Amino acid sequence: MTTIELQINRPGASAVTQAYHADELVVGRSNNANIVVADTSVSRRHARLVCREGRWFVEDLGSRFGTRLNGNALAGTEALHPGDEIRLGETVLRVEHVEGAAQAEAVQAAPLSDNQTIFSVLKPASELMHVDEPGVQASSRLRLLNDVHRALAAPISRETLLQLILDRAFVLLRPDHAAIFLKRPDGELYQAAERRSPQSTGEMLMSRRLADEVAVKGAAALVFDAPLDERFASESVIASGVRSIVAAPFSDAEGCLGMIALCSNMHARRFEEQDLELLVSLASVAAMRVRNIALAEDAAERRVIDRELALARDIQMGMLQRRSLGRSDVDTAARQLPARLVGGDFYEFQMDAGRLWFIIGDVAGKGMAAALMMVMAQTLFRAIAALGLPLGDVTARLNRELARDNQRAMFVTAIAGCLDLATGRMALTNAGHNLPYLLRRNGDVEIVTAANGLALGVMEDATFPLTELTVAPGDALLAYTDGVCDAINPARISFGTEGLERQLRLVAQQPPDLIVNSLFEAVEAYAGDAAQEDDITIVAIRYHGPQDETMA
Amino acid sequence: MDIAETRHGLVFVVAPAGRIDSTTSEALEQALTKAVDAGQRRLVVDFDGVSYISSAGLRVLLVIAKRLKTQPGTLVLCALTDAVRQVFELAGFLPLFLVEPTRDLAIARCGANAP
Numbered sequence: 001m002t003t004i005e006l007q008i009n010r011p012g013a014s015a016v017t018q019a020y021h022a023d024e025l026v027v028g029r030s031n032n033a034n035i036v037v038a039d040t041s042v043s044r045r046h047a048r049l050v051c052r053e054g055r056w057f058v059e060d061l062g063s064r065f066g067t068r069l070n071g072n073a074l075a076g077t078e079a080l081h082p083g084d085e086i087r088l089g090e091t092v093l094r095v096e097h098v099e100g101a102a103q104a105e106a107v108q109a110a111p112l113s114d115n116q117t118i119f120s121v122l123k124p125a126s127e128l129m130h131v132d133e134p135g136v137q138a139s140s141r142l143r144l145l146n147d148v149h150r151a152l153a154a155p156i157s158r159e160t161l162l163q164l165i166l167d168r169a170f171v172l173l174r175p176d177h178a179a180i181f182l183k184r185p186d187g188e189l190y191q192a193a194e195r196r197s198p199q200s201t202g203e204m205l206m207s208r209r210l211a212d213e214v215a216v217k218g219a220a221a222l223v224f225d226a227p228l229d230e231r232f233a234s235e236s237v238i239a240s241g242v243r244s245i246v247a248a249p250f251s252d253a254e255g256c257l258g259m260i261a262l263c264s265n266m267h268a269r270r271f272e273e274q275d276l277e278l279l280v281s282l283a284s285v286a287a288m289r290v291r292n293i294a295l296a297e298d299a300a301e302r303r304v305i306d307r308e309l310a311l312a313r314d315i316q317m318g319m320l321q322r323r324s325l326g327r328s329d330v331d332t333a334a335r336q337l338p339a340r341l342v343g344g345d346f347y348e349f350q351m352d353a354g355r356l357w358f359i360i361g362d363v364a365g366k367g368m369a370a371a372l373m374m375v376m377a378q379t380l381f382r383a384i385a386a387l388g389l390p391l392g393d394v395t396a397r398l399n400r401e402l403a404r405d406n407q408r409a410m411f412v413t414a415i416a417g418c419l420d421l422a423t424g425r426m427a428l429t430n431a432g433h434n435l436p437y438l439l440r441r442n443g444d445v446e447i448v449t450a451a452n453g454l455a456l457g458v459m460e461d462a463t464f465p466l467t468e469l470t471v472a473p474g475d476a477l478l479a480y481t482d483g484v485c486d487a488i489n490p491a492r493i494s495f496g497t498e499g500l501e502r503q504l505r506l507v508a509q510q511p512p513d514l515i516v517n518s519l520f521e522a523v524e525a526y527a528g529d530a531a532q533e534d535d536i537t538i539v540a541i542r543y544h545g546p547q548d549e550t551m552a
Numbered sequence: 553m554d555i556a557e558t559r560h561g562l563v564f565v566v567a568p569a570g571r572i573d574s575t576t577s578e579a580l581e582q583a584l585t586k587a588v589d590a591g592q593r594r595l596v597v598d599f600d601g602v603s604y605i606s607s608a609g610l611r612v613l614l615v616i617a618k619r620l621k622t623q624p625g626t627l628v629l630c631a632l633t634d635a636v637r638q639v640f641e642l643a644g645f646l647p648l649f650l651v652e653p654t655r656d657l658a659i660a661r662c663g664a665n666a667p
Binding site: 362364365366367408409410411413431432433434452453454455458459482486533534 | 573574575577606607608610611614615618641642643644645647648
């Protein structure tokens with residue numbers, strides 16, 4: 001370890017002289033720099049002082065406005081000598097003294113003990129709430145708390161609250177600089193509010209170590225004479241010319257929400273223990289209010305999300321038409337129950353030139369992600385089915401659209417079909433879906449072994465085998481999503497295709513809406529109190545045979 | 553759902569146990585994504601302990617298969633129970649995956665097939 005002593009001259013601030021025990025020092029505006037200079041003409045990582053083989057050098061780190069050494073623009077790496085002046089923007093670093101590796105042994109010879117903290121006073125904030133105090137201070141603390149409580153009687157925003165806390169801190173403790181740091185949900189601290197006296201320059205410099213002690217461990221800290229403490233040599237606090245710091249956590253029973261820190265510069269007052277006690281009182285009041293505001297915000301956010309979900313559900317349910325086609329040659333019914341507010345199941349019926357197009361689909365997963373995919377699939381089907389293409393092409397095209405740019409690999413299982421109402425010829429494509437049933441006029445229940453294709457959205461160039469059958473007048477097609485069979489009872493046994501078929505045989509000859517409703521009731525009765533785990537959809541189509549539409 | 557992870561040379565084996573449905577599939581997705589992110593390119597998913605898989609679970613395997621196709625790498629599934637195999641079959645997914653009856657065969661296939 002080597003040493004370099006620098007006199008740091010910031011614009012508008014008195015000079016600070018500091019010895020650094022290091023091999024490398026980065027100077028810049030960044031809080032991570034070893035020497036922090038709050039000067040807008042200085043880059044975040046502006047220049048580097050580096051010791052090589054016992055000699056100190058300076059080099060520019062690609063700063064915007066460059067670095068000058070003794071008035072000349074720095075070209076490459078140049079050696080440093082006592083008396084040299086390094087200029088970065090408006091800031092000047094004057095080299096007072098340099099020591100190579102050999103002399104540095106002397107510094108290392110008397111190391112600080114490991115348990116010596118950088119804090120002159122560091123104690124649990126709770127202890128400071130109950131100290132015996134002289135009358136004058138007790139009354140001022142009481143007045144402070146009264147003030148704050150009175151000001152907080154009305155609901156206020158977080159910003160107003162933090163400004164008010166800073167107001168009171170300035171009036172009572174007269175710092176040069178004060179800042180409040182709050183914790184993000186991920187635990188990171190961010191500066192939520194700050195205030196400085198007119199004389200104060202520079203940024204609020206937050207020592208990581210201090211933040212850790214106060215905002216993480218909940219300690220209150222009082223640091224006297226920061227520059228004198230050698231442990232600060234590696235801390236950015238030193239460079240700001242801070243003489244003393246007082247900091248208190250915003251903590252309540254739930255934990256720590258953040259902290260307030262006050263700094264006093266060289267030329268100003270030094271904080272004392274009674275200042276710390278006042279600040280702890282102030283911080284505890286602040287913590288309670290910050291918590292309340294956070295809770296209110298969470299609740300408001302949840303209300304917004306709930307409202308949006310309810311709206312999404314309305315839109316989705318609106319897309320799933322339940323009105324009758326109003327025809328005498330065919331009768332349809334459908335019903336859906338999402339497991340959550342919105343779901344990924346869908347169906348559609350659409351008439352086109354004497355043919356009934358239909359689809360029932362199930363997007364993998366449930367909830368909002370599935371709902372968005374479902375809206376896309378249903379809308380695409382409507383548009384593509386209206387083009388007058390053969391069913392195989394319609395399904396292939398729907399698949400291609402869904403597979404395009406499908407990063408999350410969302411996919412849809414579906415039965416799509418087209419029924420010619422004049423002839424009863426029905427074409428089906430099965431994209432990885434549960435097989436439908438044919439409910440014969442005589443009450444027979446037959447499974448339709450529609451040739452299986454790949455689910456929609458998986459491979460752009462997938463093709464779908466066509467299954468053709470003829471339905472006789474009085475026959476009905478019933479299709480469903482796996483939420484029906486996968487419905488579980490409280491003993492976690494699923495309804496299964498057995499349950500479905502048993503119920504179907506009971507109602508096979510009923511009108512479609514009765515079939516659908518009775519199936520729903522059967523599933524609900526079976527599930528009892530067990531939670532619904534998947535969206536449930538059932539559609540039924542009964543063909544009545546060709547009709548003379550003018551007579552109907 | 554528990555997920556056991558073991559390494560056999562270059563082959564990384566992930567063995568979920570229980571039901572893979574729309575809730576538990578997230579944990580499986582995380583485990584597999586983490587493995588691929590960490591540079592695993594030869595993955596085996598052992599279904600021996602899986603009693604049920606929903607389409608949400610299929611989607612997870614599809615995502616990983618797609619990623620390993622572009623990386624490139626190899627994904628082999630093994631020990632599918634009848635119930636699980638049926639779900640793959642129904643969705644038309646069986647031809648998309650390399651499937652072996654046992655873990656040993658899957659590891660061998662994964663090693664042999666890797667780029």
